[in-house]
Amino acid sequence: GAVVSQHPSWVICKSGTSVKIECRSLDFQATTMFWYRQFPKQSLMLMATSNEGSKATYEQGVEKDKFLINHASLTLSTLTVTSAHPEDSSFYICSARDGGSPYVEQYFGPGTRLTVT
């Protein structure tokens, strides 16, 4: 149980274009999903918390107009990196919390490696 998928697993795009990453909970309803970014040899950095049917809550320093998050259903959240630049190249990982669980553990997707050329 508690499987989270992400698509695509890796993507290369040109500077100035936009990229959409999907995060799906496969066997549970995720009322809350989280988007993280991880640079090489660094820990996870929370970008935003996404609640189904409402606007995402962004962490300080994260540009909400650049990183668009949509959580339209209990099993799907998307992150769109708009006007991507080389400095946006990173490992983007989503996680989900099981809405039916009283606990707050998060289950991670496999991640999306973004390279902007």
Added chain:
Amino acid sequence: QKEVEQNSGPLSVPEGAIASLNCTYSDRVSQSFFWYRQYSGKSPELIMSIYSNGDKEDGRFTAQLNKASQYVSLLIRDSQPSDSATYLCAVQEGAQKLVFGQGTRLTINP
């Protein structure tokens, strides 16, 4: 933001020995604590959760929590080369966020 501190390592342990990973946290009201394992190039995988003081055992893994000392640890018995990874300590902040430590890189030497 609340802090979670881990020794970044690397921590080298011979195969078959016990690996001990430690974590301290700053938020006294935190109630939920987790250990995640992350292999190089992969995303984190939940291996242990602990919510009350004391020990919690799951196979070769034991999590230990001491809320008074704001300390949580993970013991790995009979360490295997496949246990070589970065171990992330995570502490609940607020209603549902997790704060992660920097991670401890563990190497099990055959």
